[in-house]
Amino acid sequence: MAGALALTALGPQALAAPAAPPADGPAASGLQGQFARAAREFKVPQSVLMAVSYRQTRWEDHNGEPSTSGAYNVMGLTRVLPGDVERPTAQDRLAHLNLSGDPAVMKRFDARKAPAAEPSVDTGDPRLHTLDEAAKLIGEPVDTVRTDAGQSIRAGAALLARYQRAATGSLPADPGAWYPAVARYSQAPDAKGADAFAERVFDSVRSGESRVTADGRRLALPADPGVRPAGPTAKATRAAVAPTALTPECPAGLNCDYKPADPNNYNVANRPDNGYDIRQIVIHDTEGTYEGSINTFQDPKSSASTHYIVKDDGSLVTQVVATKDESYHAGNKTVNMHALGIEHVGFAMKTGSWYGEPLYDASATLVKYLADRFSIPLDREHIIGHDEVPGPLDGYVAGQHWDPGPFWDWNHYMSLLGADDCTGGRMPAAGQVVKVVPPFTPRTTTYYDPATKTRTTFDEPVNFGYLYAAPALDAAALSDPYLGEQVATEGPNWANKVVAGDRYVVADRQGDWTAIWYGGQKAWFQNPGGRYTSVVARSAAPVVLKAKGTAPVQVYGRSYPEDAAYAGTGVPVQGSNSASLTKYSIPAGQAYAAAGDPVAGDYYYGGTTLGTLVKGAQTFYPIRYNHRIAWVRTADVQVVTPETR
Known part of the structure; x- marks a missing residue:
């Protein structure tokens, strides 16, 4: 979206290096010292306090600005007021619909019958006001807790202590005994989601963490492998998620459910068993609430869906379309055919400018599972943003989406996936x-x-x-x-x-x-x-493409089969079937990196009972053309050896 x-x-x-922190002094010890003081003041084990902060924000204060779902400062405490929430216009709403990327389907979309505005955010939910609650506990104004890292740490420590007393009646010295407080701190609405957050926190306690923040502060959480976290208590969480009739395709340890999209919003298929493979995973941002997204995908008039939705607090992943099926998420038929879509929830805060660590953690866990299952390479040519999907034809390029946008930390996200740290x-x-x-x-x-x-x-x-x-x-x-x-x-x-x-x-x-x-x-x-x-390195086998002759190479926004391939299939030749993106080309002498292996042009027609895959003899290379991926015909280009000096 x-x-x-x-x-x-x-x-x-644009490309300035981060400031190198000194080996000691205020920049190195200030924030670390504030964790130590708050831990002593509120009798919270410092390792627990630091690990909770790390798993919320990686110790970043974000200049006191809110996340995309209303969390603030190093402890990720929440505050969402009615005036904070973006109110999408009718035009904004329409931009999130009709995303099949297939003109034959898109022309049937009726904007007059499009879903109405999504449900408003319940800004009275206590889970969206942990900053207010914590500020009262330490007797500080909410604006101070919002903007001051030290007060955020004190407030977070006070809230953890309150949760621990409520769960056990004491403040034990043993870090492992703080499991119920940590689970409740997640604000997850169900036990499994709270447990997932607590397990990640105690992973950090046991293994240790260290990093330099964006403003140059060096922090370290020493490893304590002997910590044994207690199990969750009923007081720490709410009722578990109700079971669903469909079983979500998810890895163990991730809290998942299944809320199926309306069949009008995706194509039933049988990927990858029918020669119709899955090559990419596309990262999206919902720009709205979890409930609103579910409503949209279950409305038969929206012509939009995805495969998964990750909640902003990482507590739940909801599958809405089976991985075997083609969801309408990218606004490009070729990408939809060969990709999985993952939406990430944000409340559309007017000034939201960062994503929380629980969301990154849950998303990365899901993507690693899917990439392993479908043999998708863990690189940026195959794990892409919606902003890297091309418009399929001339009339769609300018309107293509730009999520998850510049605030999505690709460096960190790819490191969570275990990709090469270049x-x-x-x-x-x-x-x-x-x-x-x-x-x-x-x-x-x-x-x-x-x-x-x-x-x-x-x-x-x-x-x-x-x-x-x-x-x-x-x-x-x-x-x-x-x-x-x-x-x-x-x-x-x-x-x-x-x-x-x-x-x-x-x-x-x-x-x-x-x-x-x-x-x-x-x-x-x-x-x-x-x-x-x-x-x-050449050992990584990068493929470099240039024009074969002196004429510019045509660039395509999709990889459809040639007209002749449709003969005898019962599928009509698609409109503008062989059209290129007429304002783009590759002049002779220029070179571009392939973004994958050459592929046969194909088109999946969902208008028959079992669906029909039309596959042509014409092949294409995906390339990194500009900010977005595009395609060139293999017949038009030559593979050249990249320089290695």
């Missing part, structure tokens, strides 16, 4: 394939709200770097022919942004600047000493 929560873009400091270190040479690895550090960013005609400025970590038409900060920002004139710093303007983990071919270098081939042009970004690129 669209990414109105991901409200950001980078300024000239860091830069040397300037790449022309012809080499590189993974772009900008740091996830704070930048001044903006978002313009056309409904209120106001522009909001943020100073939060983001996942991308700016691209320029020349190697200079005062050069023109890169543009896209489908988007027209854009403000460079706006989040929805994906034309001038290179996202963490994506692979490109180096076109040139000049001083501390590197150019990549991107969208038919040279795209320059600052790369001092090669810190923000990691050269992909």
Whole structure:
């Protein structure tokens, strides 16, 4: 779904390195000391207090700004007021519907019968006011607890102590005895979700954690492998989730249920057993509530669905479409055919600018399970955002979604998946394939709200770097022919942004600047000493593609079979079946990294009882064309050897 929560873009400091923390002194010990003092004050084991914070925010204070679901500061305490919640316009609602990406299906969508506005957020729910409750416990104003990391830690410690007393009547010194308080701190509405959070917290207690925060503070939680957490108590959680008739496809240890989408909102299929394989996983942001998303997917008039929804607190994963079936989530038929969609819940906070750690943890657990089951590579060509899905035809490119957006920490997420931790270190040479690895550090960013005609400025970590038409900060920002004139710093303007983990071919270098081939042009970004690129070794078998001749290569937004392939199948040749994206091309001499193996053009027709897969003789390479994936015909390109020097 669209990414109105991901409200950001980078300024000239786009690829600046994070500040190196000193070995000691206030920056290194201040926050660590505050954990120690709060632990003593409220008689909470410091390891438990630090582990709870780590599993909520990784010890980040986020400048006192809210998460996408109303959590604040290092302890992730919540505060959501009625005025905090975004109210989607009718146009916003329609943008989340009719996502089959198949014009033959999309033309049947009737906007007049589209689902009404989703249910409003119950801002009176106590789970959305843990900050208020905790502030009262320590006698501090809510704004102080919201903005001050030290007071957030004190408030979180006080709340944990209150939960522990309620559960056991005491404040034991044994960290393992604090399981019920930790489980309740999750605010999960059911026992299994609370247990999942508590287990992750005690994993951190036993194994230890250490990291440097975005503002340069070094913290360490020493390992304590001897801790044995107690089991959950009934007082710590609410009633368990009611069983469902369908069994969700989920890994052990993840709290899952199944609430089926309406059959009008997906295609029944039999992936991957009928030669109709699953290649990618697409990460989405709901931009709304969990309940509203379920309602949308169960409404037969929405023509939209997904495979899974991950709740914002990580307490529950709901499956709505079987993995064997083609859900309508990406707005692109080819991607829908060969991908799984995962939505991530946010309340659409007006100023939400980060995602909570419980959501990342639950999502990564699900993705690792799915990737292993369907042999999906754990890289950024196969684990992609909705913002990397192309428009299938000319008329759809400008309107393609941009979620999960710049606030999604791809570096961290891929590390949770166990993917290679690539860091830069040397300037790449022309012809080499590189993974772009900008740091996830704070930048001044903006978002313009056309409904209120106001522009909001943020100073939060983001996942991308700016691209320029020349190697200079005062050069023109890169543009896209489908988007027209854009403000460079706006989040929805994906034309001038290179996202963490994506692979490109180096076109040139000049001083501390590197150019990549991107969208038919040279795209320059600052790369001092090669810190923000990691050269992909030849042993990793990167495939580089160039035009075979002197004519520009056509670029496609989908990989359909040739017209002749439909003969005898009972499936009509699709409208604009062989149409390319006419404003895109690859000029002779440019080179692009393949985003997977060559694939046969195909189209799945769900209009018959068992469905019909039309597969052609024509094959395509998926490529990383610009911010988004695209396709080129294998007949039009040649594979060349990437440089290795």
